Amino acid sequence: MQAAYTATAEETEIESSTAPTTTNLKDRKFSWPKLRRVDSLNLEAGRVSSHHDSGHGSKNLGWKTTLSLAFQSVGIIYGDIGTSPLYVYASTFSKGIHDNNDILGVLSLIIYTIILSPLIKYVLIVLWANDNGNGGTFALYSLICRHAKVSLIPNHQPEDKEVSNYKLDIPSNQLRRSQMVKEKLESSGVAKVILLMFPILGTSMVMGDGTLTPCISVLSAVSGIKSLSQEAVVGISIVILILLFSVQRFGTDKVGFTFAPAVSLWFLCIFGTGIYNLFKHDPGVLRAFNPKYIFDYFKRNGKKGWASLGGVVLCITGTEAMFADLGHFSVRAIQLSFTCMVFPSILMAYIGQAAYLMKFPGDVGNTFYASIPDPIYWPTFVIAVTAAIIASQAMLSAAFQIISQAVNLGCFPRVKVVHTSAKYEGQVYIPEINYLIMTACILITASFRTTEKIGNAYGIAVVAVFVITSCLVTLIMLIVWKASKWRIALFFMVFFTLDTIYLSSVLAKFTQGGYLPIAFSFFLMTMMGIWHYAHKERYLFELNNKVSSEYVRDLAKNPEIRRVPGIGLLYSELVQGIPPIFPHFISNITSVHSVVVLVSIKSIPISKVALEERFLFRMVEPRDYRVYRCVVRYGYNDRIEETKVFEEQLVEYLKEFIRQEHFVLEDASPEQGSIPNSGLQKDGKPRRSSSLAVHMEESLSLSQGEQSVPRDSSSSIQSFNAAKSNDSSAQIIAGSTQPGVEEDLQIVQKAMDQGVFYLLGEAQVVAKQDSSFLKKFIVNYAYSFIRKNVRQGEKVMAIPRTRLLRVGMVYEI
Template identity: 65%
Template sequence: MAERDESRDAEVGDGVHKNLGSKKVSWTTLAAGRTDSLNLEAGRFSRSHSHNSKTSWGRTMSLAFQSIGVIYGDIGTSPLYVYSSTFPDGIKHKDDILGVLSLIIYTIILLPMLKYIFIVLWANDEGDGGTFALYSKICRYAKVSLTPNQQPEDRELSNYRLETPSKQLQRAAKIKEKLEKSKIAKQILFLVTILGTSMVMGDGVLTPSISVLSAVEGINSLSENADVWISIAILIVLFSVQRFGTDKVGFTFAPIVSVWFLFISGIGLYNLFKYEIKVLRAFDPRYIIDYFKRNGKRGWISLGGVLLCITGTEAMFADLGHFNVRAVQISFSTMVFPAILAAYIGQGAYLTRYPGDVSNTFYASIPGKIYWPTFVVAVAAAVIASQAMISGAFAIISQSLSLGCFPRVKVIHTSAKYEGQVYIPEINYILMIACVVVTFAFKTTTKIGNAYGIAVVFVMVITTCMVTLIMLMIWKTKIWKIILFVIIFGLIELLYLSSVLYKFKQGGYLPLAFALILMTIMGIWHYVHTKRYMYEVQHKVSTDSMKNIVNSPNINRVPGIGLLYSELVHGIPPIFPHFVNSIPSIHSVLVFVSVKSLPISKVASEERFMFRQIEPRENMMFRCVVRYGYNDVNEPPTQFERHLVENLIDFIRQGHLMLNAVTTEDGDQTTSIQHSTLFATDFGRGRGSVNSAVHVEELQQENRTLGVSSESMNADNLALPLREAEEVRFVQNALDEGVVYLLGETKVIAKQESSLLNKIVVNYVYDFLRKNFRQGEEVMAVPHSRLLRVGMTYEV
């Protein structure tokens, strides 16, 4: 039934658009177009630009500089621990240094530079990156979302594009068709997405631990336990100041990290020329082959340490929404890439002379005169690296909330300049506790590195898989290029993955345990969220039932505007009759508000609200869809109410402009207008009548003042302007009376005939999560003095 309604909506909308230019439009067709005007309302908005809009070179260079401080702290601090993690038992053969250095060089060239900078960055979703962005991009081109996300009105958004595959590209069409028809494929795609995001969350725990601990280890006089306790103290301070937001220290990030890159590149070049310039032979890939021949299984195991040279690579893509593709490409190519290469080459040159210092390579290779300045900058860079991943973890949870994949938490936007910068108190303290526990339990960067590698390479493999799907279905890339992409990057990442999984017992289990816990929470919440949504779709109130409820003599209309919230986009939610039965009254203006999260990054403000009139018109009841992207900021209640009413009035006026245009074309319109009903203004009872003759006289007097002849103005011609004025005045008066929020407290339980597993998941696990996280009114910051809640039980 819902699908038929949506189809009819689209047909009616298109029909009205076409008929407005013709000479005849019947009142029935126009009324249908007016009341089912969600598509019209969406279509009339202007096209807004996205993150991908052209940016001036000056602005791009400024963003490139800022990105140095936000994105590259993690990959920039990797030289602190890569060699020590690769050679935990010391260097057995001098040429092993060249082999490992060659591995580091080509790993950085192939994965961060070639794969991410030149390919993956272009797979962004309207300028935003990360695993959720890849998933949302795929969902917009194929109906693979587990919850309905492609209603007709969504396709009209300026940054919500659906592309119909051409006949010449049958491959893309076949893949899309198979995905849409396979429920298993949809579930796998969703599970892969939440696995990737869970692994990035694991990075949010491991990055602060390994970065801070590796920096503090530079104090040689401290014992191991002292390093751990100092690191824990720094971590506690770091998480305690998160509530102030990264924007408070914004522009200090880039200069500090830039100084760090200058330090490590300068030290690297100094060591290269002082100790052994011949290490540049490592650019010959044959040293990699010799390394594996010489070390065999031990060389394969050491790949887990080499992998750490590209930690933080995913941040270049995940944090893309703060900048743009060109800015990230410029900053990495001109600053980061040469600096970290110089650092690793310099450390390799130092180790050829002092192989016994491999456990503390970075600090041992620093010239004595600049040791302490380098140490201070290293600690600052490590903190910044931690900050970037913590902020990324907040952003991921925020995206998960928007897609119905995580229990409600309080999201605080800490920056007006960077919309993606958010702070989530609950997640912040969970991460802090996890970081402290990891640091205390593992104590050394080598052990944490075993866990860290799995999280890094898992996300890379998932990104490769999803980008391959995008190349097949959306970009429609030539097949030989796709095969080349999969063979080169897929095989390299699988090789690294096999190596880090070998260290599962030595700490590799940790990110997998994190991921399992997060996936369980996200999967269960999304499963019940989907069931709840489908229940509302199947039990929505019919048109006849709605008329009977509203016209019942036992129902009173009270002054003001009532906003009844529901997740149902099409139709009246089943909670409404329950409200009326519990409290037999309806506000003079009632708006059924559906806050809909779309799988796109942002919705333009002028496209946020969409309205539909609920007939009969004199009841002043509307349906409103409020659309948000996963990176949009929720407005405060007062601002939200003002914008909603402004858009409602605009909707009313646009409808009357359309009616006026049609009236001038259709001579038969007069009879229909004469039978239309003007609205009540008796706010004490909410119903009444209006003396239209008085208003006709007032409008005629106004037109005589303006020089318009009274002969050209009769009651029939004035009906529409009067109707518009009455509706607008009615809504404004209702706003003056106050806005009340109506929230349904729905409890979801499993059906009696459900399986035991389903009952445990729905009745206990989901219910536990719902009770122990924030409620709806807390997330939306609804004023308690204007909140009315009614409970109802859904059996799913």
């Protein structure tokens, strides 16, 4: 097996110089007591080769599949950026056009903004910063967390690096700069907090984007009915919004093939209309490809020109959706659909509108509909309304997906996440968020009433995400890609400068509607920050108060503790040691199930974890008391299985672990000096042993003070396996029939048949008496209020109430 692991700089230097040979390993004796002191969760880690992939981002797909995905992406991703021609010129020239040369200047700005931001920055660079095919701000953060220990919750486990999708395949000592940046991030608490705030702020802004997109898109489309008053336009828009949010619960499983034809028709429509207006009115607007008109525009307008950037930037709204929705498609598919259809269509739409405005500058307030030829006016209107609804759908899907990632990474309160598609695993629906956004959309549309005011708010949400993405991708270029200095500097200087210039312009419209996304983001960031802070402190409390393994030994000797039938699953956040809630349960119920599993549901910073790598077990001494620790690992795009399925999976992998434990402890003796294989698979084929051998080698070297064999050296592993004795292999194959194995497996199966029961700690988190007033307010009031008004653990995991036991406990943090 090729272990998906990257050695640290120190490990690489040692291994390259003094790696022990397999011959030396063969002649040594194993110290099994010392070996078992290394966390035996390692025994289960990394058993699957790195062929798994959670997304399409790094797959080599055929052209047929790529073309199919590209077609579907048109219907899901580009509705927002595709409907921007409805309102960009109206928002830019809010006070009318006073000089026709300004039209050329704004068109030149639009052309180069689209080329620089969506095309070069996102399509050619940012899409490659995906996390196993998944995009978005939390995907960027997770990618950084895998290469540097910057998570505020100390639940790192070395075996997580053996998960297939970790993919740390670049030696970390190639460039000193990468190591230096990583060390500075890991040693700075302030840097860790700031880094966490980036995805939190980005999530808040995407939520704002998802709230404002339906408002401005639908309102702009409906305004095409010239005979309607503004009140009627607002009313019809609100009705459409209510219908839009009401159908969200049906999911977006077939959104791609359902919406792609309509959006494709929209792009063909604006492309054809653009060509018609260009040749009918003024082909001379093509001069705007000369960037000289940008400098002339700012020289002529000064501060007014800078302020108009808040309208120009609306031409790239929805760009972030290309990255946020990447998990449904592939990098090549999105690159193909954008460059071949979206880019030329929207560019021609803006060029055609500019040509029309050169003759009719007075129509700037309704440029799009005014420039449409009369024979196709009403068909275009119908297509525009349809495209506006689709644009809203696209940003809502992105918002749901990012919130789902934030929940799994402990940065958002528990909400109900409904996976709406078996085909597209990243497509989710969150009822609470859906109706929250719907309420906000109705209030915004009724209050603002015009696209101009909404556009002022919209721009801030859009550009803020651009700035955050630029910063995180720069860090990835430093730490992960280890790009050259000039490439990093060029990327940061060009795109961070471009983003901040636009951000400064939209922030100037704070009082004209720009306050809305800022207030919305402040509210969400505060809630997410409070939740994550309390979540972290709660974990630290359990870590600092974990129970010694001696407690279980004493418990086994206590005649007053009764064993009751069934399997008891005790849930805890803790991934190391026995949680403090366990003795609290025993003291309250004075009984324990015949098999006890201390379960920790852990989210690791990758998109998906293969089922074969999900469960990690360790036996808690004494062995015959049958208490186990289990870490259940999920990626941020994984769904927690239904209760019955989860129970069956856990018990199946528990049995597998029991077999492996017997092989290790009984089939190999210290005198033999051999490492056991992993037995047989269910289909009778020999189980792969390389991962177990690797861990044994590491454990041996740790116990004897020797350097370890390079974990990515498949030839060393093969040589090592070849050196095992035939007697040991024969013993292992026969090991599955040993009485000890069968007895333990029968006990587990019998307990399973008697029922699985869930033990949840109802931990009340309070601040210590000597804490500051601010901490008491955050923990005792703010966090408590949020926690009481979100879904509790048993509801999220859908635990049957008839098999649930809860015990209260107070955590003072």
